Structures are given as structure tokens and as C-alpha cells.
Amino acid sequence: MKEPEAFYRMHTTDDGIRVTKLDADLNPESSYITSLDICECPAGHRDTCRHRQMLPLFISTNRINSKWLYNFKTRKWFLLHETLEEQPSWRRV
Numbered sequence: 001m002k003e004p005e006a007f008y009r010m011h012t013t014d015d016g017i018r019v020t021k022l023d024a025d026l027n028p029e030s031s032y033i034t035s036l037d038i039c040e041c042p043a044g045h046r047d048t049c050r051h052r053q054m055l056p057l058f059i060s061t062n063r064i065n066s067k068w069l070y071n072f073k074t075r076k077w078f079l080l081h082e083t084l085e086e087q088p089s090w091r092r093v
């Protein structure tokens with residue numbers, strides 16, 4: 001089965017860094033508090049998970065609390081544009 005497109009963004013909260021998964025239509029699907037060591041996602045008991053793998057990417061590119069989305073599957077970044085239209089539009093970078 002083909003894995004559907006999914007995008008991730010990260011922002012800081014009082015509890016730590018929250019990673020939010022968005023579906024192909026950019027609707028939030030799930031979100032977890034994550035760090036380099038632990039993650040509250042279903043794979044949190046494993047040595048690593050995709051959230052802990054992408055966290056260093058967000059840190060090194062300074063894209064936490066930004067409009068940048070990361071596609072884990074294609075490993076490409078997207079910049080989210082807020083527009084007046086109902087559906088957010090965004091462009092490929």
C-alpha cells in the first residue's frame with residue numbers, strides 16, 4: 001500500500017516541542033510532544049521514530065515555530081502561505 005502524503009510542522013509549547021502531522025489537505029491529523037530523547041507517539045518506546053529523526057532538521061534549519069512544513073517521505077520542505085482564501089495555498093521550494 002502506498003503511504004499517503006503527510007506533512008509535519010513543529011512549534012514550542014510549555015510542555016516542549018510539539019510536532020503536528022498534517023494530511024495531504026493540510027488538516028491536522030495527530031500531534032505529539034517530542035524531544036531528541038523521548039517522544040509520546042506510538043513508536044515512542046523504540047530507539048527512534050520519525051519525529052525524533054526530523055527534530056534535528058527543524059533545529060538546524062531554524063524552522064521550529066515557522067510556516068515551514070516537512071514531508072518526511074520525500075524529504076522536501078514546503079513553505080505554507082496564509083491567504084485570504086479558505087484553503088491555504090503553498091508553493092514548492
Ligand SMILES: [Zn+2]
Binds near residue numbers: 041
Ligand atoms: Zn515519535
